[in-house]
Amino acid sequence: MMLETLRTMLIVDDSKIDRTLLANIFKDQYAIKQACDGREALDVLHQTKVDIVVLDISMTGMDGFAVIEAMRADPALSDIPIVVATSEPAHEEAALTDGADDFIAKPFNPVVVKKRVENIIVKHMLERERLQMALQETELELRSLADSVPGGICVFRLTGDGRLVLGYFNDSFYQLFGRTRAETAAEFGDDILQLVYKEDRKQVLAALRTSAATGERFDTAFRVALPDGSLRWVSASAVEYKRVEDEPIFRSVIIDITESKENELLAQQRAKELQHAAEHDHLTGLYNRTAFYRKTKEYLEQHSDIDHVIVLFDIERFKIINELYGGDKGDEVLLAIADALSKHVDGVGVYGRMENDHFALCVPADERVVYSCMSSIENSLAVTGIDRQIMLYYGVYQVVDRSMPVDIMCDRANLALRSVKGDYNKRYALYDASMHQSVLNEHELRSEGDQALKNRQFEAFLQPIFNLSDGSLASAEALVRWRHPEKGLVPPDQFIPFFENSGFIVRLDSYIRESVCELITNMGKQGIECPPVSVNVSRLEFYDPKLCQNLRDLVNYYDLEPARMRLEITESAYADNAAQLLEAMDELQGMGFVMLMDDFGAGFSSLSMLRDVPVDMIKLDMRFLSHGATLDRERGILSAIVPMAKSLSLPVIAEGVETAEQAEFLKSIGCDYVQGYHYARPMPQDEFVEVVARSGYTARSLVSEGGR
Ligand code: C2E
Ligand code: CA
Numbered sequence: 210m211m212l213e214t215l216r217t218m219l220i221v222d223d224s225k226i227d228r229t230l231l232a233n234i235f236k237d238q239y240a241i242k243q244a245c246d247g248r249e250a251l252d253v254l255h256q257t258k259v260d261i262v263v264l265d266i267s268m269t270g271m272d273g274f275a276v277i278e279a280m281r282a283d284p285a286l287s288d289i290p291i292v293v294a295t296s297e298p299a300h301e302e303a304a305l306t307d308g309a310d311d312f313i314a315k316p317f318n319p320v321v322v323k324k325r326v327e328n329i330i331v332k333h334m335l336e337r338e339r340l341q342m343a344l345q346e347t348e349l350e351l352r353s354l355a356d357s358v359p360g361g362i363c364v365f366r367l368t369g370d371g372r373l374v375l376g377y378f379n380d381s382f383y384q385l386f387g388r389t390r391a392e393t394a395a396e397f398g399d400d401i402l403q404l405v406y407k408e409d410r411k412q413v414l415a416a417l418r419t420s421a422a423t424g425e426r427f428d429t430a431f432r433v434a435l436p437d438g439s440l441r442w443v444s445a446s447a448v449e450y451k452r453v454e455d456e457p458i459f460r461s462v463i464i465d466i467t468e469s470k471e472n473e474l475l476a477q478q479r480a481k482e483l484q485h486a487a488e489h490d491h492l493t494g495l496y497n498r499t500a501f502y503r504k505t506k507e508y509l510e511q512h513s514d515i516d517h518v519i520v521l522f523d524i525e526r527f528k529i530i531n532e533l534y535g536g537d538k539g540d541e542v543l544l545a546i547a548d549a550l551s552k553h554v555d556g557v558g559v560y561g562r563m564e565n566d567h568f569a570l571c572v573p574a575d576e577r578v579v580y581s582c583m584s585s586i587e588n589s590l591a592v593t594g595i596d597r598q599i600m601l602y603y604g605v606y607q608v609v610d611r612s613m614p615v616d617i618m619c620d621r622a623n624l625a626l627r628s629v630k631g632d633y634n635k636r637y638a639l640y641d642a643s644m645h646q647s648v649l650n651e652h653e654l655r656s657e658g659d660q661a662l663k664n665r666q667f668e669a670f671l672q673p674i675f676n677l678s679d680g681s682l683a684s685a686e687a688l689v690r691w692r693h694p695e696k697g698l699v700p701p702d703q704f705i706p707f708f709e710n711s712g713f714i715v716r717l718d719s720y721i722r723e724s725v726c727e728l729i730t731n732m733g734k735q736g737i738e739c740p741p742v743s744v745n746v747s748r749l750e751f752y753d754p755k756l757c758q759n760l761r762d763l764v765n766y767y768d769l770e771p772a773r774m775r776l777e778i779t780e781s782a783y784a785d786n787a788a789q790l791l792e793a794m795d796e797l798q799g800m801g802f803v804m805l806m807d808d809f810g811a812g813f814s815s816l817s818m819l820r821d822v823p824v825d826m827i828k829l830d831m832r833f834l835s836h837g838a839t840l841d842r843e844r845g846i847l848s849a850i851v852p853m854a855k856s857l858s859l860p861v862i863a864e865g866v867e868t869a870e871q872a873e874f875l876k877s878i879g880c881d882y883v884q885g886y887h888y889a890r891p892m893p894q895d896e897f898v899e900v901v902a903r904s905g906y907t908a909r910s911l912v913s914e915g916g917r
């Protein structure tokens with residue numbers, strides 16, 4: 210057979226003759242060891258590597274059965290084949306049952322003995338080879354399994370000085386890190402901690418140490434830097450499974466989670482964006498109303514040692530800027546303001562955009578701070594190129610009680626703001642308690658309108674308008690007054706805005722027109738010719754499709770020429786509702802009504818627009834012009850407008866004329882008509898009738914007056 214190297218045989222027998230016999234049989238093929246009893250046999254087995262034992266059963270002292278039992282119980286010996294030698298057939302079976310591999314009968318037949326032992330050895334060798342092969346195969350399978358799993362598998366040791374020394378690893382391990390083992394070794398030596406992205410190393414090491422100290426599983430996501438510099442997210446799970454020289458050895462599984470981590474980061478980013486969008490105004494990026502309220506509340510809590518003010522501001526007639534210059538220009542204006550706020554208020558206080566052109570800030574209650582904010586905002590508008598057309602108004606509320614909700618503080622600043630709106634001499638106001646009272650009044654007035662109309666508390670006052678050239682009476686304007694039973698004579702500024710909001714203005718205007726028609730008719734009956742009277746038509750009325758019909762019915766009812774009742778439409782109305790407005794104006798002009806454009810020059814209408822709009826006269830308000838303007842500038846504007854209007858054959862009425870100096874100047878530039886306190890205040894109807902009677906007014910002026 211192929212037993213080339215000499216194997217060792219142990220012969221255990223208490224009969225020296227038998228031992229010698231057997232030794233002689235096998236001495237050529239085996240190195241022979243001998244033992245004369247069980248104990249000696251075990252000694253030999255522990256000292257020498259033995260390939261086969263030939264064992265006598267009946268021995269004095271430790272017999273063969275005891276040796277079989279001891280050998281099978283000892284893992285180091287359990288594998289050695291045993292052939293039992295016995296003269297008693299009963300022993301044969303018992304020995305085989307106990308774990309012997311075969312038996313030979315005494316007295317020995319040398320040929321049979323040799324053959325049997327040989328068979329045993331061969332069988333044993335084959336078995337062992339088969340087992341070894343199976344083991345190798347299993348190991349190979351396991352390895353290829355380990356190499357084929359998508360994750361990295363490795364065994365590493367955590368050293369006392371914080372290095373991770375690699376033991377076993379699979380293919381995916383290095384694929385995860387984008388390097389071969391050799392490349393890793395060249396780059397990082399034996400420390401695989403260096404494979405972890407440097408910013409995450411500390412955290413990984415700390416977590417491993419905790420895991421080693423507590424025995425808990427290490428479960429951490431971290432980044433690894435690939436050779437091309439890109440980062441990959443991995444998740445590693447590791448558990449200590451033994452210690453060598455008190456250093457923990459970990460088994461670890463590592464998987465690539467870049468995609469899910471990226472999704473997670475993306476989701477976080479998205480959440481942040483949503484949060485930002487919820488808190489910020491999309492155009493300017495400033496805080497929106499709700500965020501402004503919240504941030505201001507926090508800010509006031511954090512700065513409780515300093516007094517603060519809330520400032521609200523907006524742009525006068527911002528809608529018209531949009532209308533005339535386009536929405537992009539409007540946006541540019543808002544962005545310029547936002548830019549100034551973030552440059553100037555950042556670090557000083559909180560600021561935000563409430564909506565449209567309304568902005569708010571919360572800054573220390575220090576005049577210098579507030580003024581410098583205001584001036585930086587206004588200076589920022591220069592970049593828009595239309596800064597001279599932009600007027601900002603401010604309302605200021607001094608914070609007294611910090612526990613008051615910020616929206617109420619803002620309401621109060623807004624009241625202050627509204628108190629200066631339309632005031633051409635004042636640009637900001639500080640809230641005071643009387644403003645609150647005036648709001649209460651407003652509410653009262655608003656709800657009383659209906660009743661007041663029934664009780665005839667509204668009254669048309671008349672303000673005469675004169676020819677500038679000779680001072681003769683030319684026409685008049687009807688201006689409403691409310692004779693309130695408790696509040697006395699209330700001027701229109703205090704109720705018209707609310708009536709415009711509620712829609713009640715439509716009924717009030719039609720009532721005023723009716724009383725004007727009545728006045729003209731009654732005067733006629735007294736033989737006094739009334740000059741044309743203009744009435745103010747609220748912009749809201751142009752939403753009423755029956756406006757033209759109603760006006761026609763009215764003059765027909767009183768049997769008046771339409772030209773005797775002129776219609777004043779404020780310039781800013783054009784911005785609201787241009788198409789519908791122009792259509793109605795066209796129709797009214799066609800019916801014979803004289804159309805006046807009121808408050809010209811206060812807004813942003815260009816003179817060229819007058820060409821396209823059906824108007825017959827324009828009214829210039831001196832008060833608008835004198836606002837903030839030097840006399841020179843005012844003169845400049847007027848001396849440009851008047852000739853231009855004349856070139857379009859549009860007569861000009863200057864209203865709000867308060868001084869002789871203004872009157873002189875208006876005359877010098879060829880203005881046609883004047884209206885103002887310098888000549889006459891708005892007066893009750895009976896007084897007006899007297900003025901007309903005294904003036905000797907005749908219809909001459911009606912005929913001579915322009916129209917196109
Ligand atoms: P408005 O149409 O511009 O009317 C001219 C305003 O200037 C009137 O104010 C008049 O009293 C005032 N005024 C005239 N001359 C002078 C002056 O020399 N100096 C100054 N400081 N003011 C002068 P009033 O009567 O208070 O009316 C205010 C506004 O209320 C009017 O401005 C008009 O827009 C509106 N309004 C008045 N009556 C009616 C009405 O019956 N219907 C509608 N829809 N609005 C009206
Ligand atoms: Ca008017």
Ligand code: CA
Pocket residue numbers: 807808828830864
């Ligand atoms: Ca006016």
